[in-house]
Amino acid sequence: xxxxxxxxxxxxxxxxxxxxxxxxxxxxxxxxxxxxxxxxxxxxxxxxxxxxxxxxxxxxxxxxxxxxxxxxxxxxxxxxxxxxxxxxxxxxxxxxxxxxxxxxxxxxxxxxxxxxxxxxxxxxxxxxxxxxxxxxxxxxxxxxxxxxxxxxxxxxxxxxxxxxxxxxxxxxxxxxxxxxxxxxxxxxxxxxxxxxxxxxxxxxxxxxxxxxxxxxxxxxxxxxxxxxxxxxxxxxxxxxxxxxxxxxxxxxxxxxxxxxxxxxxxxxxxxxxxxxxxxxxxxx
Amino acid sequence: xxxxxxxxxxxxxxxxxxxxxxxxxxxxxxxxxxxxxxxxxxxxxxxxxxxxxxxxxxxxxxxxxxxxxxxxxxxxxxxxxxxxxxxxxxxxxxxxxxxxxxxxxxxxxxxxxxxxxxxxxxxxxxxxxxxxxxxxxxxxxxxxxxxxxxxxxxxxxxxxxxxxxxxxxxxxxxxxxxxxxxxxxxxxxxxxxxxxxxxxxxxxxxxxxxxxxxxxxxxxxxxxxxxxxxxxxxxxxxxxxxxxxxxxxxxxxxxxxxxxxxxxxxxxxxxxxxxxxxxxxxxx
Numbered sequence: 073x074x075x076x077x078x079x080x081x082x083x084x085x086x087x088x089x090x091x092x093x094x095x096x097x098x099x100x101x102x103x104x105x106x107x108x109x110x111x112x113x114x115x116x117x118x119x120x121x122x123x124x125x126x127x128x129x130x131x132x133x134x135x136x137x138x139x140x141x142x143x144x145x146x147x148x149x150x151x152x153x154x155x156x157x158x159x160x161x162x163x164x165x166x167x168x169x170x171x172x173x174x175x176x177x178x179x180x181x182x183x184x185x186x187x188x189x190x191x192x193x194x195x196x197x198x199x200x201x202x203x204x205x206x207x208x209x210x211x212x213x214x215x216x217x218x219x220x221x222x223x224x225x226x227x228x229x230x231x232x233x234x235x236x237x238x239x240x241x242x243x244x245x246x247x248x249x250x251x252x253x254x255x256x257x258x259x260x261x262x263x264x265x266x267x268x269x270x271x272x273x274x275x276x277x278x279x280x281x282x283x284x285x286x287x288x289x290x291x292x293x294x295x296x297x298x299x300x301x302x303x304x305x306x307x308x309x310x311x312x313x314x315x316x317x318x319x320x321x322x323x324x325x326x327x328x329x330x331x332x333x334x335x336x337x338x339x340x341x342x343x344x345x346x347x348x349x350x351x352x353x354x355x356x
Numbered sequence: 357x358x359x360x361x362x363x364x365x366x367x368x369x370x371x372x373x374x375x376x377x378x379x380x381x382x383x384x385x386x387x388x389x390x391x392x393x394x395x396x397x398x399x400x401x402x403x404x405x406x407x408x409x410x411x412x413x414x415x416x417x418x419x420x421x422x423x424x425x426x427x428x429x430x431x432x433x434x435x436x437x438x439x440x441x442x443x444x445x446x447x448x449x450x451x452x453x454x455x456x457x458x459x460x461x462x463x464x465x466x467x468x469x470x471x472x473x474x475x476x477x478x479x480x481x482x483x484x485x486x487x488x489x490x491x492x493x494x495x496x497x498x499x500x501x502x503x504x505x506x507x508x509x510x511x512x513x514x515x516x517x518x519x520x521x522x523x524x525x526x527x528x529x530x531x532x533x534x535x536x537x538x539x540x541x542x543x544x545x546x547x548x549x550x551x552x553x554x555x556x557x558x559x560x561x562x563x564x565x566x567x568x569x570x571x572x573x574x575x576x577x578x579x580x581x582x583x584x585x586x587x588x589x590x591x592x593x594x595x596x597x598x599x600x601x602x603x604x605x606x607x608x609x610x611x612x613x614x615x616x617x618x619x620x621x622x623x624x625x626x627x628x629x630x631x632x633x634x635x636x637x638x639x640x
Contacts, residue, residue, distance in 0.1 A: 194627055197619040209635050229558055230628060231515030236636045256589070263557055263588055270554030273547055274513055304547055305540070335481040343478055344514060351493050352520045 082217045082326040084244070084278070085115040087319045088297040088310040090286025093127025096139050100125065100147055107154050107162060113321070115160055116217045121284035122165035122192075122225050122248040123176060129289040133174065136202045140169035143186050148179065155183040161215050163222060165248035173204035178222050178248050180213045188213045192224035194233075196252075209236060218243040218326035221277075225249040228281070229267055231274070238275035239341060243329035245271075247281040251294040262296040265306070273304030276332045276340045278324055285316060302329050366501045366610040368528070368562070369399040371603045372581040372594040374570025377411025380423050384409065384431055390603075391438050391446060397605070399444055400501045405568035406449035406476075406509050406532040407460060413573040417458065420486045424453035427470050432463065439467040445499050447506060449532035457488035462506050462532050464497045472497045476508035478517075480536075493520060502527040502610035505561075509533040512565070513551055515558075522559035523625060527613035529555075531565040535578040546580045549590070557588030560616045560624045562608055569600060586613050 087106040092098045103124055110118040122128070125147060130136040141147060151162060161182045168177035168191065175191040176199055191206025192199075210233070212221045221242030227233045228247055237245055251264050260266070265281070272279045279300040284293050297310040299322040310318035332340040371390040376382045387408055394402040406412070409431060414420040425431060435446060445466045452461035452475065459475040460483055475490025476483075494517070496505045505526030511517045512531055521529055535548050544550070549565070556563045563584040568577050581594040583606040594602035616624040 193629055193632055197621050200621050205629075207632065209632060226622075226627075229624075231519060231554075231558055232628070232633045235515060236633060239636060260589065266550055266588060267554045267558060270515075270551045274515055274551060304550060305544065337481050337484050338510075340513075343510075344516070345477055345489075348477055348491065348493060349516045349520065352523060 079327045081323045083114055083116045083321065083323050084119070084280050084299055085110050085113065085117070085319050085321045086119045086280050086282035086297045086299060086310060087317070088283055088285050088295060089121065089124070089317045090284060091121065091124050091127045093129060093288055094135065094139050095127070096125055096141070099127070100150070103151070103164060104154065107151060109319070110160060111155070111158055117220065117244065117246065117280070118160060118162045119246045119280045119282040120162065120164040120248060121282050122178070122250045123167055124165050124248065124284070126167035127288055128250045128284070129291050130202050133202050136167055136174055137169065140167040140174050142169045143179065143189055148181060148186050151181050152183055152185045155181070158183060159216050161187075161217060161220065163220070163246040163248060165224060170204065174202060175206060176203045176224060178224050180211070180220065180222060182215065187215070188222070190222045190224070192227060194226045194230055196226040212237060212240045212242045221245045223247045225251065228264070228271060231271065234271040234275050234277065234279070238277050242277055243326045244278045244280060247279060249281050250284050251296060253292040253294055262294045264294065265296050265298050268298060268300050269304040269306070272300040272302055274340065276302045276334070277329050278302055278326060285318070363611045365607045367398055367400045367605065367607050368403070368564050368583055369394050369397065369401070369603050369605045370403045370564050370566035370581045370583060370594060371601070372567055372569050372579060373405065373408070373601045374568060375405065375408050375411045377413060377572055378419065378423050379411070380409055380425070383411070384434070387435070387448060388438065391435060393603070394444060395439070395442055399605075401504065401528065401530065401564070402444060402446045403530045403564045403566040404446065404448040404532060405566050406462070406534045407451055408449050408532065408568070410451035411572055412534045412568070413575050414486050417486050420451055420458055421453065424451040424458050426453045427463065427473055432465060432470050435465050436467055436469045439465070442467060443500050445501060445504065447504070447530040447532060449508060454488065458486060459490060460487045460508060462508050464495070464504065464506060466499065471499070472506070474506045474508070476511060478510045478514055480510040496521060496524045496526045505529045507531045509535065512548070512555060515555065518555040518559050518561065518563070522561050526561055527610045528562045528564060531563060533565050534568050535580060537576040537578055546578045548578065549580050549582050552582060552584050553588040553590070556584040556586055558624065560586045560618070561613050562586055562610060569602070
């Protein structure tokens, strides 16, 4: 017995793995294993890290170009083929060969192939030396499981981005990420997860952030993969010990994110005051 | 030896008290005691709760009108007079008599009088039956201690609001609030504080939220007063036991909030993509 499309429980997994820089074939294998694992677990939506095909800490553009791929690359067809007969959707970060320039991109893939590609629009630090930021808003992809929006890492730190996705109807925001390890008070979550919690709550959406693990050229990561519910609470985490491959899993009623009522007289999106916000002065 | 105006340490206090509904004179006394306490402690910026002069759980508009005051009311002159000879700035919520309508407002006061009045623009639940939302953006007030923006309670849940204040130059956002008690997982902070943490971090501003205490007509409160630094970390809290008067205090270098650089190549506000955001479709 199958439930009606779009209202049943949706099984989300974030598979926190450790890509190897410059080693496309190794990373294809790691991703293939993660997909196989997701299929065995009956996962509906699998989120993988940012730049999962390529690694992150590039010395320069030339090195990144050597491992960048176009959406026509066999990796995508191979991934889609591995999903044949399933309804599983995969969101995965990759270094995109955009011709003259490279992009830090994420693809949404199901058994039929690539459903959407998003090019990260807010680049972090040395990424600006290697990649060109995208110039289009992130997609909201209609899937059998619900509407999935995509952001990549630092994008999530701009409240405008989850807001735009929620206004465009996203019920889940999938966030492939590589969060460089940052300091935080012992009793606190990492700051990026707090941002995700607030974004989920203020927009009434689910958010699935898949961080990476491992140490790459001395760079450590938060390894703070988290699935957040539409009220901002953490449903599942994959964390340390450092370098381990870990998967966070949660089963959610994604369609509930369509309901933005939070009191008898309040609606998260309906209570916005766009005319008021437009009174804001020019950006300094 | 006095430090240069605008670069020395700024002592912030949030005095979490329990207003009594409808009892203007009682509340004036409570506020007067809080101000006297702040002066004794050498406080530079004192934040008091939302609707501190009036209480919150009104039966109807008529009851609220009975305790609403205009900016010409003696309370404000009296408060300013009590600040004579000091550089202390007070931010306090009050029920404003706006003529035909009432507003849930906050005033910024120093020894010279009222510097600004802000009328809450996002009303929560039954507030919509009593108050009329403001139609103007919150002010950013230039004080000797730095630039202070003001929001009231539910306003802070709209990421547009702290963003607009940060873009307008706010270094500190003062948030008089009455947070109705909400459920949250045992190990988590209350959701509103998480929103404040994220807003502080994503905008690089300090945020001082002053909640209220007490039980009013059966309504309990989070009593989760918090002063948050520009990275989103909690500097001070005033919490339970329920009903107690407690003060959170922190000394901060407010002018550091002018610096939005967060990596050698990143700037919190400069990295925004206003042209991109404007591609967003019409509000649903």
